[in-house]
Amino acid sequence: MTTTPVAAAGPTTERLRDLVARTREIVDRGLPPEPTARLVGERLAPHLGAPDLLTPAQCEGDPDHYRQHVLHAEPDGGFSVVAIVWLPGQRTPIHDHVAWCAAGVHQGEEHERRYQLVPDGTSARLLATGDVVNGPGEVAALAPPGDIHSVRNGGTGTALSLHVYGADITRLGTSVRRIYRLPADR
Numbered sequence: 001m002t003t004t005p006v007a008a009a010g011p012t013t014e015r016l017r018d019l020v021a022r023t024r025e026i027v028d029r030g031l032p033p034e035p036t037a038r039l040v041g042e043r044l045a046p047h048l049g050a051p052d053l054l055t056p057a058q059c060e061g062d063p064d065h066y067r068q069h070v071l072h073a074e075p076d077g078g079f080s081v082v083a084i085v086w087l088p089g090q091r092t093p094i095h096d097h098v099a100w101c102a103a104g105v106h107q108g109e110e111h112e113r114r115y116q117l118v119p120d121g122t123s124a125r126l127l128a129t130g131d132v133v134n135g136p137g138e139v140a141a142l143a144p145p146g147d148i149h150s151v152r153n154g155g156t157g158t159a160l161s162l163h164v165y166g167a168d169i170t171r172l173g174t175s176v177r178r179i180y181r182l183p184a185d186r
């Protein structure tokens with residue numbers, strides 16, 4: 001996701017440093033995007049929900065839109081780690097990504113709708129292919145192409161998720177390849 005601006009990484013925790021080291025071990029294997037995302041997701045899962053994963057500042061939301069806290073950006077650009085804080089009702093537009101992503105829910109629920117781009121006469125439209133609700137500890141792995149989705153906090157409390165992207169999104173400014181403004185199933 002990450003359709004709002006991103007800033008440089010701030011202070012981190014011991015547990016996050018451990019997650020970064022385990023992620024680096026996977027990314028440095030140089031596997032294709034899909035297995036990389038899946039294996040990084042497996043390393044991410046045990047840390048989700050741990051009270052010492054994030055600093056209090058990294059759990060703060062924004063009343064205007066979902067908020068991103070960049071937790072780590074690998075110096076060689078191989079990956080970056082972002083915490084996203086969603087207040088109830090906050091959502092992304094329909095989008096896809098510049099790189100693979102492993103996303104895990106740290107707190108609350110993320111409601112995801114996946115789409116497929118289908119021809120529609122001389123244009124195209126977005127067909128909803130599935131709805132997924134991920135709760136605490138659950139991980140989703142995505143790799144382009146075919147990673148078009150929208151995400152929202154459909155719960156009543158604050159939701160918090162960790163995202164590992166296969167790119168340095170502080171250099172790119174975003175993890176989003178494209179925002180889709182086509183007719184879509186809502």
Ligand SMILES: [Fe+2]
Binds near residue numbers: 001095096097149
């Ligand atoms: Fe996304």
